[in-house]
Amino acid sequence: MSETIxxxxxxxxxxxxxxxxxxxxxxxxxxxxLAILGPNGSGKSTLLKxxxxxxxxxxxxxxxxxxxxxxxxxxEWIGYVSQKSNAFNSGFPATVEEVVKSGLSKKVGLFKRMPxxxxxxxxxxxxxxxxxxxxxxxxxxxxxxxxxxxxxARALISEPKVLILDEPTVGIDHENVQSFYDMLxxxxxxxxxxxxxxxxxxxxxxxxxxxxxxxxxxxxxHGYKEDFDxxxxxxxxxxxxHAVRKIH
Amino acid sequence: MIAAIxxxxxxxxxxxxxxxxxxxxxxxGVFIVVRRMSLIADALSHVTLAGIAGSLYLSQSISSLALLxxxxxxxxxxxxxxxxxxxxxxxxxxxxxxxxxxxxSGGIGLSAIFISLASGFNTDMMSYxxxxxxxxxxxxxxxxxxxxxxxxxxxxxxxxxxxxxxxDEEYAKASxxxxxxxxxxxxxxxxxxxxxxMRIVGIxxxxxxxxxxxxxxMRIAKGFKQTIFYSILFxxxxxxxxxxxxxxxxxxxGGTIVVTSIIIxxxxxxxxxxxxxxxxERG
Numbered sequence: 465m466s467e468t469i470x471x472x473x474x475x476x477x478x479x480x481x482x483x484x485x486x487x488x489x490x491x492x493x494x495x496x497x498l499a500i501l502g503p504n505g506s507g508k509s510t511l512l513k514x515x516x517x518x519x520x521x522x523x524x525x526x527x528x529x530x531x532x533x534x535x536x537x538x539x540e541w542i543g544y545v546s547q548k549s550n551a552f553n554s555g556f557p558a559t560v561e562e563v564v565k566s567g568l569s570k571k572v573g574l575f576k577r578m579p580x581x582x583x584x585x586x587x588x589x590x591x592x593x594x595x596x597x598x599x600x601x602x603x604x605x606x607x608x609x610x611x612x613x614x615x616x617a618r619a620l621i622s623e624p625k626v627l628i629l630d631e632p633t634v635g636i637d638h639e640n641v642q643s644f645y646d647m648l649x650x651x652x653x654x655x656x657x658x659x660x661x662x663x664x665x666x667x668x669x670x671x672x673x674x675x676x677x678x679x680x681x682x683x684x685x686h687g688y689k690e691d692f693d694x695x696x697x698x699x700x701x702x703x704x705x706h707a708v709r710k711i712h
Numbered sequence: 713m714i715a716a717i718x719x720x721x722x723x724x725x726x727x728x729x730x731x732x733x734x735x736x737x738x739x740x741g742v743f744i745v746v747r748r749m750s751l752i753a754d755a756l757s758h759v760t761l762a763g764i765a766g767s768l769y770l771s772q773s774i775s776s777l778a779l780l781x782x783x784x785x786x787x788x789x790x791x792x793x794x795x796x797x798x799x800x801x802x803x804x805x806x807x808x809x810x811x812x813x814x815x816x817s818g819g820i821g822l823s824a825i826f827i828s829l830a831s832g833f834n835t836d837m838m839s840y841x842x843x844x845x846x847x848x849x850x851x852x853x854x855x856x857x858x859x860x861x862x863x864x865x866x867x868x869x870x871x872x873x874x875x876x877x878x879x880d881e882e883y884a885k886a887s888x889x890x891x892x893x894x895x896x897x898x899x900x901x902x903x904x905x906x907x908x909x910m911r912i913v914g915i916x917x918x919x920x921x922x923x924x925x926x927x928x929x930m931r932i933a934k935g936f937k938q939t940i941f942y943s944i945l946f947x948x949x950x951x952x953x954x955x956x957x958x959x960x961x962x963x964x965x966g967g968t969i970v971v972t973s974i975i976i977x978x979x980x981x982x983x984x985x986x987x988x989x990x991x992x993e994r995g
Contacts, residue, residue, distance in 0.1 A: 516885075516886040517886075517888065518882075518885050518886060537888075539886075539887050539888035540887070542886075544883060544886040544887065546880075546882055546883065546886075552879055552880045553746065553748070553879075555930075556746055556878075556879055557746065557930050557933055557934075557935065557936055557938075557939040558875075558879060558935055558936040559934060559935035559936070561935075562875070562935055562936050562937070563879065566872060566875050566876045566879060568872075569872040569873060569875070569876050569887075569889075570887040570888060570889065572872070574869075574870075574873065574890075575869055578872065600934070600935075602934060602935065618883075
């Protein structure tokens, strides 16, 4: 029986008068590759923000690795990769190496210096995402897909147990999306990193994931990929408002 | 001038303060520029002016305060201004830049009132506006040294956190960094540096020493550390050339330092363009 890594129980959240998430309960176990699907405005990003502890739920309980989210201190166990478009200033003067190294800062902790082997670790991590040749480049000179790989490396360098990705492939061309998901699948299988992926690309991702959650303010479905496949298209349309298309 | 520096204390004060500011202003400037906060430095310098003007007025009207060094009220105004800007920025989440005109006009407005109360400009006021080679006291130099120590302690302690925060604020929050506190500390340090720099470059030109060396550096540097290195190099060059020419030509150092910075910036831009052109021609 693998360990429960994330647990949400009856979680609700609203912005001022708008209910965004209503009575959400689900679990993620070690080694899962979960895709969270949902139309725009379904509360996907809010759900991730709750998990990351950036915002707090109005009701319900969130546990990470068995501990309540408020008192969870091992944030370096959770790697986060946000949507490329809104995340950073592409003119930022930093090399790929500097960006990836910054992923260590939480693990190293406040008031402490970077470890001596940081450079070597950056190199190894860049290798695992196929970007070791770019370590001296400025981050703004890379393509969208390459930047996302660098951000994965920044998340991976602190050796997380979970990777949380918020629509990481927005703005990346189709071919690179495929290899990006291949890389995630490899990380999931070979390093047993649990992956939670918020996405629109249900088609591309479907043969790589183990679990699916359909979100539209509340969780309409959460379970194995195989069970998801047996849900009728009409049912999905009802939940999702035509945002999710299944492939057969 | 080297002989003069050895002989005159006032020149030593100006020169040493300048050398220190030439490091701390561009270093903080790198963080300010990449976080797109350049205008905040401008707003804070105008708030500092209100503190200085207020202090000059007080020392005119209350005899026991006659010898009060205006830099203290300047620092107090600048630090309160930085905290106020943050409050306003969180109040107007979708219009964060509104904080800048509010604080800036508030600063100039208050300054105008104090300056007219103190019955107009005098040479002292001019030296605060545009800098001065002769007005830097030993006391001012000690304050500059103290502020430089604060800057270095801050950067030594929070360098990696400041990098993460500047690069990607959302990621910083997601990884559990106390982003709000580090940012507030940063703002206070910026306010201190602005107050420290005004003696040399003058309040109206402080922000140029924070932003211009960085603007030049970003054209040619690779990576963050190199950006910091070149910013300091250009900052120091501007301060040294500016101070020496201000001394010999009897000009306000604020003017000469800023003009030197702009010349450096243009040289870097033109230099880079010609290098790229030559490379392109060679194929």
